[in-house]
Amino acid sequence: MRPLSGFFLSFKFKITALVIALVLAAGIGTGGISLLIAESELRQVIARQELSLLTSAAALIDSDLQDKRQLLRLLAEQFQAHELTLDQVQLELETHETLREEFFNVSAFDATGKLIASLRDRNAKRINISDRKYFQETLRLKEGVISAPFKSVLSGKPVFVLTQPLRDSSGKIVCVLLGAIDLLRPSFSAQIDSLRTSTEGYLFIVTDDGVIVHHPNKKLLLEKGDDGVGTVLEAALQDGEGWQDGILDDGVPVLLVHKHLREAPWTIALSYPVESAFAPMRSVRLRAFAGAAILTGLAGLFGWAVTKKLLRPLGRLHRHVEDISAGEASIEVFDVDRADEFGHLSRAFYALSQSRARAELELHRLATTDVLTGIGNRRMFDDFLPKALARAARAGQQVGLAFLDVDHFKEINDTLGHAAGDQVLVEFARRLVASVRTTDTVARLAGDEFVIVFEQLASNTEIDVLGRKIVEAMHEPFPCGATQRRVTASIGIALTTSPTVTVDEVMRAADQALYGVKAAGRNGFAVNQVGAERVLRVRQPGR
Numbered sequence: 001m002r003p004l005s006g007f008f009l010s011f012k013f014k015i016t017a018l019v020i021a022l023v024l025a026a027g028i029g030t031g032g033i034s035l036l037i038a039e040s041e042l043r044q045v046i047a048r049q050e051l052s053l054l055t056s057a058a059a060l061i062d063s064d065l066q067d068k069r070q071l072l073r074l075l076a077e078q079f080q081a082h083e084l085t086l087d088q089v090q091l092e093l094e095t096h097e098t099l100r101e102e103f104f105n106v107s108a109f110d111a112t113g114k115l116i117a118s119l120r121d122r123n124a125k126r127i128n129i130s131d132r133k134y135f136q137e138t139l140r141l142k143e144g145v146i147s148a149p150f151k152s153v154l155s156g157k158p159v160f161v162l163t164q165p166l167r168d169s170s171g172k173i174v175c176v177l178l179g180a181i182d183l184l185r186p187s188f189s190a191q192i193d194s195l196r197t198s199t200e201g202y203l204f205i206v207t208d209d210g211v212i213v214h215h216p217n218k219k220l221l222l223e224k225g226d227d228g229v230g231t232v233l234e235a236a237l238q239d240g241e242g243w244q245d246g247i248l249d250d251g252v253p254v255l256l257v258h259k260h261l262r263e264a265p266w267t268i269a270l271s272y273p274v275e276s277a278f279a280p281m282r283s284v285r286l287r288a289f290a291g292a293a294i295l296t297g298l299a300g301l302f303g304w305a306v307t308k309k310l311l312r313p314l315g316r317l318h319r320h321v322e323d324i325s326a327g328e329a330s331i332e333v334f335d336v337d338r339a340d341e342f343g344h345l346s347r348a349f350y351a352l353s354q355s356r357a358r359a360e361l362e363l364h365r366l367a368t369t370d371v372l373t374g375i376g377n378r379r380m381f382d383d384f385l386p387k388a389l390a391r392a393a394r395a396g397q398q399v400g401l402a403f404l405d406v407d408h409f410k411e412i413n414d415t416l417g418h419a420a421g422d423q424v425l426v427e428f429a430r431r432l433v434a435s436v437r438t439t440d441t442v443a444r445l446a447g448d449e450f451v452i453v454f455e456q457l458a459s460n461t462e463i464d465v466l467g468r469k470i471v472e473a474m475h476e477p478f479p480c481g482a483t484q485r486r487v488t489a490s491i492g493i494a495l496t497t498s499p500t501v502t503v504d505e506v507m508r509a510a511d512q513a514l515y516g517v518k519a520a521g522r523n524g525f526a527v528n529q530v531g532a533e534r535v536l537r538v539r540q541p542g543r
């Protein structure tokens with residue numbers, strides 16, 4: 001089994017890791033940016049949605065205030081039409097029972113600010129409101145206004161009032177009607193709260209001066225809230241309508257949406273915890289991450305599969321190299337017909353293997369060739385003879401080994417010089433090769449010693465012919481420098497047909513034969529059958 005470290009070092013793993021890294025980078029890059037854009041869009045959508053809800057709530061409150069003002073206006077018009085005296089106002093008010101549904105109380109004050117009638121209590125304390133801003137504003141503007149919220153002197157409840165001036169036939173304001181609305185009364189506060197469907201977050205209403213008109217925490221009513229920098233109130237009191245997120249409300253980041261009312265100098269606002277408001281974004285983010293993880297996984301698998309497929313030729317190339325090393329394939333397997341990089345690599349291997357094979361061949365040739373004569377050397381002979389014997393044994397043929405020695409070669413060297421001796425050796429080798437058949441192999445063992453391996457000998461007489469032919473080939477004088485010289489050779493031949501004969505036995509027999517020729521006076525050849533232990537016959541020219 002391949003070690004695990006090998007797997008991590010593999011090209012396939014690296015490419016797969018690269019694909020995953022690229023997909024991750026691309027995913028984080030494009031996905032992250034898209035997600036950011038999508039989140040920002042989603043934020044806006046959610047905020048706009050909340051703003052539109054708030055706008056509906058503001059419209060409802062505006063419409064409610066408008067209806068109430070209209071009601072007071074109609075009441076005033078009715079009083080004017082009936083030309084009521086101030087004394088009659090109390091009784092007339094009491095005939096309008098429906099007013100109780102719309103207002104906590106409806107009261108009337110004369111032009112000096114003195115209470116002249118009260119729907120809830122006709123015996124109410126005769127207070128004077130001439131110093132109240134809303135009263136003065138009503139007289140000044142000669143039309144109805146909405147007061148800031150305040151604590152009612154009559155009921156002790158947090159209220160705000162709508163005013164409506166009442167004029168006499170000359171147009172002079174003789175009375176001011178006040179419609180009071182209890183901030184704690186369900187018809188006001190519960191109605192506002194009901195505009196908010198979600199349980200998270202809350203709605204509140206604040207005057208332009210920062211006084212709380214409506215809030216889930218009733219203790220805050222009529223209080224002036226903290227409208228310092230970064231506070232919820234500061235955000236709510238911005239002009240017109242809008243939204244901000246990340247504002248801390250009691251330490252919790254909230255989405256703050258605000259809208260100014262049309263009918264009153266008030267702002268209705270929604271404080272919505274960011275975590276709940278933007279919950280859909282969390283799910284989008286989660287899904288995006290899950291999608292990215294799945295995509296990365298798939299990309300990894302895809303990268304692995306594709307790399308595996310693409311690298312198949314490389315695997316084949318690897319197997320070819322192994323097969324060639326093991327001697328189970330020839331270098332031709334590299335000669336593939338592919339146009340891609342693997343084809344180039346394979347063919348480059350082929351060219352490299354070819355030149356290596358050529359170099360090896362040349363090396364082998366140099367290693368097995370005698371430098372002086374160009375025929376085989378001792379190394380070649382040592383390698384060749386056992387194979388030749390084995391071949392002959394397999395074929396059941398006779399094989400012959402001849403040992404040749406140039407007679408008195410030392411004398412040639414000594415008298416004519418080493419170069420002349422070399423020249424004789426070269427010529428001797430040439431004549432040997434020319435005398436034998438192509439199936440016979442000639443080599444130089446050392447100095448003036450040569451060998452011939454005769455294969456495929458048809459008969460014993462054939463070796464005699466060959467021996468004689470070699471001896472005769474030396475008859476012609478040899479060129480020796482500027483002169484010529486007669487050169488003879490002694491040849492000892494061993495013959496065998498035995499399939500079990502050893503190299504040593506054959507060489508010993510050939511040596512014995514050579515010794516026989518030399519003992520007989522040189523210049524001749526002797527033939528010895530391996531195992532005969534004596535030289536069978538010596539042939540010398542002219543004897």
Ligand SMILES: Nc1nc2c(ncn2[C@@H]2O[C@H](COP(=O)(O)OP(=O)(O)OP(=O)(O)O)[C@@H](O)[C@H]2O)c(=O)[nH]1
Pocket residue numbers: 372405406407408409410411413417418419420421422425446447448
């Ligand atoms: N010129 C030349 N001489 C060589 C070379 N190699 C060996 N010799 C010489 O060949 C001679 C061989 O001498 P011996 O072995 O005594 O042979 P020989 O003189 O022929 O004597 P016999 O074989 O008894 O006839 C030696 O003097 C070697 O120095 C070679 O490559 N070139």
